[in-house]
Amino acid sequence: MNNNMLSKVSFGLAVLATACGYGAMSTNERVAQLEQKMDCVYMDVPLSMCGCEVTAQTCGARLANARPEIKQSGCSCPGWFVSVDAIYWHPKVGGTEFAYTDNSPQLLREPIQNAGEGLAISGRVKDIDFDWDWGFKVGAGYNFQHDGWDVFAQYTRLDSGDSSSTSPGRNSIVVPLKASAGITNPNGQAGNVGSFLFAQGAKSQFNVDYDRIDLEMGRHFFVSQKLSLRPFIGLTAAWVDLSQKTRYVGGVAFDNNLGLGENTVKVTDQSDFKGLGPRMGFNTKWKLGYDFSIYGDLSLAFLYGHYDVSHKESYSLLSANRVSLDADMNRFTPNSTIGLGVAYDTYLNDDQQHIGIKFGYENHYLWGANQMLKPDDSTFWRYERIGEDVSFHGLTLEVRLDF
16 A cells, blocks of 8 residues: 555646656746747738738838838839028127227216216127028938938028118217227327227128038938937038128317227128038927928037138228237037927828928027127227127028929
8 A cells, every 4th residue: 555655746736846857947938939029029020012012010010101102003102302591590799899889988078077977888799690591491302211211412592681780869879899099090000099999880781691501311200109219310511601791981180099980990800601510410300290390300410611701901091000910710510400380291193192281489599600700999900809609590480392
């Protein structure tokens, strides 16, 4: 009986060990399969987007293509697209101040009797406040079959300019900010004799030319059912040409301070930048329904280029009194662009063409793009760079056609 019981126990242990071994093998297999699925999400990839003949199963996270897909022979195909933009922008340029009015110029008009008299200055600085101007963009691109990539090139053009003038009221003067005090000195030397410290009128004209070429490659895909993202990288070439011409007139001479009378002092400043550099950013679309969406765009570029800078002064009474300085240099200029607005997308001709319309606000900002020179001290021939920023902002209307 003892032998029979021992046999039964041995058989039970053998069955239990076999079951545990089998269960362990099944668990290992399941863990291996789970690890494989964690490393690889299965998706169907068409081997021929236009032919639609075969479909293969491969690995990779599925981020559905969000770009407009037109049809040829009933299937989605890559193709060309073009865009045209009308822009209505407002330039902003730092460092355009050319004069200020002094409504209490006792220091220049009367002898000082007591210490501290005539030191008060009360007036207003005059600069250039640009108007809104029209410009345009034109672009063309191609949607590749390879992983849904696309390339896009766009040209931007804006030409703007404005002028401002000032004249003093009664018992006030115009103090120049662009011209050196020694430009009117009959001896050609800076100092207090014959110094140009005031005028009776000033006028300044400022012109801005902005040209830009963007070349980028990106991929537009859905990150959720209602949100799509298009990251991109590329290159940007930019030309920012700034020029300012200022003219000072009038003023009656007294003591050692020279009045211009019917003569003029003219100042011409120029700062032209041309640069090239890498650019990266992303475009987003937030679907609202009924083919409408909100879009948001952001990009950053680091442009390295050349500044062509010059400063010229002349005095009409003494033709030999002239200043002509060149201050060219090379440097980096960061640039950012943002856009925000609403978009509408629809298809035509049985999905064989796509039309997209976008309308919103846009801003281009260039750090330190104004490198003009200005006098640093009224009694010495010293100059320093302005080093101010340049920006463009306003409304943009875009129409895009995929075909």
